[in-house]
Amino acid sequence: MPRHTGTGKRIILAGAAYVAMSLSVSAMAQSTPSFAPNPGVGWYAYNRMFIPPASGPGPVMQDPSRPYVSNDEFRVTGRQPTERVADLSTPILQPWARDVVAKRNALILSGKYIPSPTASCWPKGVTPFLLSPMTQPMYFIQGPREVVMVLTSFNDVRRIYLADKHSANVKPSWYGESIGHYEGDTLVVDTIGIDPKNTWVDNFRTPHSDKLHVVERFRVIDSGKTLNVDLHVEDEGAYTMAWNAVQRYDRADQEYVEFVCAENNMNLGDLDPMPVAKTPDF
Numbered sequence: 001m002p003r004h005t006g007t008g009k010r011i012i013l014a015g016a017a018y019v020a021m022s023l024s025v026s027a028m029a030q031s032t033p034s035f036a037p038n039p040g041v042g043w044y045a046y047n048r049m050f051i052p053p054a055s056g057p058g059p060v061m062q063d064p065s066r067p068y069v070s071n072d073e074f075r076v077t078g079r080q081p082t083e084r085v086a087d088l089s090t091p092i093l094q095p096w097a098r099d100v101v102a103k104r105n106a107l108i109l110s111g112k113y114i115p116s117p118t119a120s121c122w123p124k125g126v127t128p129f130l131l132s133p134m135t136q137p138m139y140f141i142q143g144p145r146e147v148v149m150v151l152t153s154f155n156d157v158r159r160i161y162l163a164d165k166h167s168a169n170v171k172p173s174w175y176g177e178s179i180g181h182y183e184g185d186t187l188v189v190d191t192i193g194i195d196p197k198n199t200w201v202d203n204f205r206t207p208h209s210d211k212l213h214v215v216e217r218f219r220v221i222d223s224g225k226t227l228n229v230d231l232h233v234e235d236e237g238a239y240t241m242a243w244n245a246v247q248r249y250d251r252a253d254q255e256y257v258e259f260v261c262a263e264n265n266m267n268l269g270d271l272d273p274m275p276v277a278k279t280p281d282f
Contacts, residue, residue, distance in 0.1 A: 209237025
C-alpha cells in the first residue's frame, strides 16, 4: 500500500493565524459562517470516498464485492487495508472515462502498485482535496477578499476568491479558479478551469475534461461539531449526467503542524518525479 514519506516539522503558526482571524472577524458580518472560530480549529474527514446523495446520480463508488479499507483506516480500526476498485456499473461515466477507470481496476487487480500523485508531492486538485484530511486536519483562514483552505499533510493550499464572477480568461491549473460567496450560513464555491492533464475527481482516478464545473456548499452543522460539504459536479466532456456527492468533517482542536514532503524525497520505487521549481519565485 502507498505510504506517505514526509517527515513532520512542528511549526506553530498561531501568530499568523491570529492576525488572519482578526481580519476575518472585523471584516465579515456576524451572520457569516466561521469555519475557524479560533486558530486551533481544524477539520478531519474519516472517509476518502465521497458519500452518495440521498437520491439521484452520485459519484463513482467502491466495487461492493471488494470493500475498501485505507491505510489510514487501518491505523484507526485495525482492519486489513485493501485497494480501491471502482464499481464500473455506475451510470455517470461516458465510455472513454469508463475505459480509463476500468484500466486502472485491471492494474490494481493484477497486483500493480499505482502510487498517487500525493506520494510524489504533487497538488491534489479540487475534489481530491476534499477527500484528504484524514490523518492530518484541514484549516481555514477567512478574510474579507478570500478564503484560504490549507491541508497540513503536504501543505496543499486552495484559494477561494470572494468576487462577483470568474475571470474573462481562466487559465487551466491544478485548482482552477474558485469564486465564492456567502449565502446565509453557507459558503458557496464555484470552480472552473481545472487542468484535466494533472488531476482526477476522486481516488479511483476517475478522469474529467476541461469542461469540469464544480460547485461546493460548505456549512457548519451539529452545533459546530461537523463541517458538511455538498458537492455538485458537471462535465459534459466526461460524464453522462451531472452528479452530486457529500463530504463531512469532524472538528479537531489542535495546533497547526506543517508536514514537509518534497524536501524528504526518499526513493520508494515507481513514483513520479518530485516537483521542482525551474525558476525562482523571488
